[in-house]
Amino acid sequence: MQGRRGRDLALQALLAAALLAALWWLLDVTAANMAERGIRSGFDFLKEPAGFAIGESLLPFDAADSTLWALAAGLANTLRVALPAIIISTLLGTLIGLGRLSPNLLLRGLCTAYVETLRNVPLLLQLLAWYFVVTDLLPLASEALQLAPHVFLSKSGLSVPWPAGGALFDLPLRGEMGIAGGAALTPEFLALLLGLSLYTAAYVAETVRAGIQSVPRGQSDAGRALGLTRVQLFRLVLLPQALRSIIPPLTNQQLSLTKNASLAVAIGYPDLVSVANTTLNQTGRAAECIALIMAVYLILSLLTAWLSAWLERRTGRWAQRS
Amino acid sequence: MNHVTATHAWLRRNLFSDAFSGLTTLLLLAGAFCWLPGLIDWMLLQAVFEPDAAACHAVNHAGACWGVVADKYRFILFGRYPYAEQWRPLLATAMLLLVIATSGLRLMSRAPLLAAWALALPAFLILMGGGIVGLSPVGSDQWGGLPLTLLLATMGMLLALPLAILVALGRQSGLPLLRGLCMLYVELVRGVPLISVLFLASFLFPIILPQGFSIDVLLRVQAGIVLFAAAYLSETIRGGLQAVSGGQHDAAAALGLDRWQAMRWIILPQALRAVIPSIMNSAVSVFKDTSLVTVVSLYELTGSLALALAGDAEWRSFYLEGYLFIGLIYWIGCYAMSCFSRTLESGK
Numbered sequence: 001m002q003g004r005r006g007r008d009l010a011l012q013a014l015l016a017a018a019l020l021a022a023l024w025w026l027l028d029v030t031a032a033n034m035a036e037r038g039i040r041s042g043f044d045f046l047k048e049p050a051g052f053a054i055g056e057s058l059l060p061f062d063a064a065d066s067t068l069w070a071l072a073a074g075l076a077n078t079l080r081v082a083l084p085a086i087i088i089s090t091l092l093g094t095l096i097g098l099g100r101l102s103p104n105l106l107l108r109g110l111c112t113a114y115v116e117t118l119r120n121v122p123l124l125l126q127l128l129a130w131y132f133v134v135t136d137l138l139p140l141a142s143e144a145l146q147l148a149p150h151v152f153l154s155k156s157g158l159s160v161p162w163p164a165g166g167a168l169f170d171l172p173l174r175g176e177m178g179i180a181g182g183a184a185l186t187p188e189f190l191a192l193l194l195g196l197s198l199y200t201a202a203y204v205a206e207t208v209r210a211g212i213q214s215v216p217r218g219q220s221d222a223g224r225a226l227g228l229t230r231v232q233l234f235r236l237v238l239l240p241q242a243l244r245s246i247i248p249p250l251t252n253q254q255l256s257l258t259k260n261a262s263l264a265v266a267i268g269y270p271d272l273v274s275v276a277n278t279t280l281n282q283t284g285r286a287a288e289c290i291a292l293i294m295a296v297y298l299i300l301s302l303l304t305a306w307l308s309a310w311l312e313r314r315t316g317r318w319a320q321r322s
Numbered sequence: 323m324n325h326v327t328a329t330h331a332w333l334r335r336n337l338f339s340d341a342f343s344g345l346t347t348l349l350l351l352a353g354a355f356c357w358l359p360g361l362i363d364w365m366l367l368q369a370v371f372e373p374d375a376a377a378c379h380a381v382n383h384a385g386a387c388w389g390v391v392a393d394k395y396r397f398i399l400f401g402r403y404p405y406a407e408q409w410r411p412l413l414a415t416a417m418l419l420l421v422i423a424t425s426g427l428r429l430m431s432r433a434p435l436l437a438a439w440a441l442a443l444p445a446f447l448i449l450m451g452g453g454i455v456g457l458s459p460v461g462s463d464q465w466g467g468l469p470l471t472l473l474l475a476t477m478g479m480l481l482a483l484p485l486a487i488l489v490a491l492g493r494q495s496g497l498p499l500l501r502g503l504c505m506l507y508v509e510l511v512r513g514v515p516l517i518s519v520l521f522l523a524s525f526l527f528p529i530i531l532p533q534g535f536s537i538d539v540l541l542r543v544q545a546g547i548v549l550f551a552a553a554y555l556s557e558t559i560r561g562g563l564q565a566v567s568g569g570q571h572d573a574a575a576a577l578g579l580d581r582w583q584a585m586r587w588i589i590l591p592q593a594l595r596a597v598i599p600s601i602m603n604s605a606v607s608v609f610k611d612t613s614l615v616t617v618v619s620l621y622e623l624t625g626s627l628a629l630a631l632a633g634d635a636e637w638r639s640f641y642l643e644g645y646l647f648i649g650l651i652y653w654i655g656c657y658a659m660s661c662f663s664r665t666l667e668s669g670k
Binding site: 008011012015016019026029030033034037039102103104105106107110116117119120121122123124125126128129132133136137259260262263265266273277280286287289290293294297298301302 | 335336337339343346347350351383496497498499500503510512513514515516517518521522525526528529530531532606610611613614616617624628639641642645646648649652653656657660
């Protein structure tokens with residue numbers, strides 16, 4: 001036993017030495033390369049003016065603001081599209097997952113077709129297709145489609161009523177040159193929101209279906225024997241037990257959704273990765289920009305892991321109570 | 323009379339089991355009557371199938387313009403590969419697909435299958451790259467379309483799998499330092515989006531490698547895909563290793579196998595077999611993820627479609643048909659893989 005421990009320690013010391021040597025060598029080579037190509041390093045560029053505009057931003061931003069603020073605006077844009085997409089995909093996915101368990105053949109077939117189609121085509125392709133549909137196939141703003149009172153859809157995006165303080169709403173109206181007023185969602189935002197939500201919904205549906213099917217059959221038989229209605233059976237027996245196996249993969253999928261929001265770069269929505277990419281091209285600080293992207297996403301992942309653990313504890317308690 | 327009742331019973335059970343189900347059936351049928359004729363009209367009846375841009379514009383999106391596919395399919399499938407030499411990527415793709423299908427359908431036993439792979443991969447690269455046996459050299463910057471998608475996905479999986487096994491074993495190691503390193507790698511990669519890994523491969527690898535040791539962008543991006551896929555796969559395999567019961571370790575030890583022999587002959591085969599469906603899921607993901615390399619200027623299917631249409635004013639307004647075409651290619655690939663995984667799951 002003593003010999004084994006000694007050997008383990010020696011192996012680890014060797015590993016650590018090899019690792020440090022490799023790291024030192026890499027840093028050395030990198031420094032030499034950067035000196036040769038005249039690449040500067042450091043995070044000082046974050047304080048300098050960004051010098052580029054951002055297509056749309058939740059945070060007030062113009063080109064004279066610092067690069068750090070530009071990246072913050074990018075992160076805010078990532079969250080602005082990810083949070084609604086998380087809500088939509090969870091709701092839609094749950095409905096489709098339940099639909100796949102329906103006794104109705106047509107509904108089951110439709111939901112299965114949805115899942116099998118959306119899951120088997122790359123998200124990037126779906127985003128590009130949605131973006132093309134919105135920007136090329138929809139009518140011009142001057143001939144916008146009216147989906148509901150004061151809701152207009154056109155090449156320039158979707159205009160919806162927006163709270164304007166108090167009980168008042170700022171209503172979009174048809175003007176001379178197109179739609180004026182209300183909140184306008186850009187085509188980039190719309191395509192990304194739509195693409196992310198519909199794609200993730202297919203995965204959520206599979207999770208929900210598998211979760212409900214994981215509850216032993218005897219549970220529903222017992223529930224029915226007790227005279228519970230279908231809704232009661234679902235709410236009181238199946239759902240609490242299913243949630244335990246649904247929540248961990250569900251939070252994973254929503255985390256993937258947030259990471260997939262980085263595909264925004266392909267359709268020009270200014271999310272964190274797009275802004276960092278622009279910064280990278282302007283300043284040439286590749287290592288710093290990539291490190292920043294990775295750090296932000298790692299923090300988001302850790303937060304999600306923590307949230308997931310908290311949710312699991314909560315639902316665990318809920319399942320015990322009901 | 324008998325099968326009228328049988329039909330009636332079937333209808334009752336599947337479409338009208340209760341009021342809600344009946345209402346759903348009626349609503350869905352009404353929806354189908356509203357939408358299906360229009361869809362069929364667009365896809366087939368009013369569609370233009372000839373590569374005739376004028377005819378496509380005349381229809382003005384009332385019907386699909388499949389002509390864009392008829393006109394551009396060679397560019398979409400093979401990218402910027404020299405036109406006269408495109409039989410080479412065609413042959414290479416067909417050969418690789420054949421080997422993949424043969425493996426999936428288990429038409430060969432193990433030894434000839436391994437030999438087929440060992441021949442097919444170098445043959446693929448020789449056909450694509452040329453430079454020997456009388457084939458003119460074609461730089462990897464000119465590779466594109468379906469062969470590039472297949473290459474990135476296949477090599478991605480083939481190289482990621484052994485790496486993932488090593489990392490999964492590393493996470494079970496008795497050495498805390500090794501365990502920590504493996505965990506760090508897995509959590510780091512799984513925490514970030516693939517695009518950032520591709521940026522890393524495309525922008526950063528050239529800076530951290532010694533001068534004069536430049537590797538081309540295709541290889542760097544391939545390395546990025548392998549590193550990314552291996553992190554996810556290693557978690558899958560770790561799950562498989564944990565699923566193998568402790569008795570197996572004990573039995574192997576009782577037979578006098580040492581730790582490595584036990585791992586090689588007893589534990590790993592069972593662990594891998596247990597997670598084949600998840601491995602296939604990863605394969606589907608890798609296949610779909612290859613579309614992202616467009617972002618770092620490699621023109622696989624998605625990228626070559628954009629290349630084919632972006633510069634062409636005649637066809638530029640028919641992207642949707644192009645997207646549907648390559649979407650179908652991706653769909654067939656992914657669906658075939660998930661079907662294969664399902665036959666394994668049901669134990670056939």
